Amino acid sequence: MATVKILGSGCKKCDQLEANTKAVLAQLGIDATVEHERDFGKIAAYGVMSTPALVVNEKVLAYGKVLKPADIVKLLQKAGV
């Protein structure tokens, strides 16, 4: 099972990325836990300085932008999820 984390400061963009990610996971039928990490200390520990960011299995796949569903699909495939 995959662990998906959205790193975000609680801004609108971050919620949008979370919604897009959840939609893609449901659409692809991927079994995953989705967490929204709002703790700045933990966000920084991933090396991310521009939120929102998408982390899958503890690996940062993208940061600093709201990914479109199609982009999320590509990133997940590349990460082998």
Add this chain to the structure above:
Amino acid sequence: MQIAWDFFQNQILGMRWLNALIGNLLAAVGLDISSRLGGSVQFFIYDVIKIVALLCVLIFGISCIQSYFPPERSKKILGRFRGIGANCVAALLGTVTPFCSCSSIPLFIGFTSAGLPLGVTFSFLISSPMVDLGSLVLLMSIFGGKVAVVYVLTGLVIAVIGGTLIEKLHMENYVEEFIRAASAVDIEADDLTRRDRLKYAWEQMAATFKKVFPYILIGVGIGAIIHNWIPESWIVTALGGNNPFSVILATVVGVPMYADIFGTLPVAEALYAKGAQLGAILAFMMGVTTLSLPSMIMLRKAVKTRLLELFIGICTMGIIAVGYLFNALQFIF
């Protein structure tokens, strides 16, 4: 050469032809553009179209440049510099790194844990909202190239001096504990193709347009009112050359306000046309774009009150200094 530049400035950046065209169209439908109402309508339509066009071209171009400087990369670049050189580079990177105040805390942690001195981080934080590529081009379109270049240079100088001052005062203890304790790693910057960059720029443009458009309408609306309904004598009294406190007044009004530079522009333009001094207008614009309540509330989470006060103090003094500088130099522009 001079003729070519004037043409570029007035017709391409300033779009004077558009103003004339709208005037003719309004006259053709029977609206008297020399009347107050007609003049307001002309100003409103002209300014909305002009600013939206500038916004789209500018944000697109700037985003292409910014895609080369994500904060994660700027951090690595900064790590190579020492002393005041680092402050200068930080101020310069602040102008091209895409950054919104909602990311100020992760950015702060990233810089701090990479071992960058506090003063360098602040040089970045001051220059980032105060000077950006957009303001350079926008100021050029209204006030001309000289004003725009001097504005940007003074903004950079304030950022370097401000950061250095914070460094010398050893304010490290006024940074919140969790920021100093956090550890961060470097991550690989995405390898973007040219197509990715253009796509990013296009998305940025669309998002900015959506976000800023209401501000533009409000700003142009206020501008149109100033332009045609407020007596010139009021503005000259408050913001003209005979009021030695015009700059301070403009700064105090501008600081708590929050608006995008695109929304501020039409107000500045109208005030200028009505005889307000250049320095007062620029101080107002800088105050509105650099300091705002939402960004201060964000920054307060990262630093303690004393350092925040120092930051606000430095920015405010810097803005006032710029205002007086431009008032004093107005004769050369």
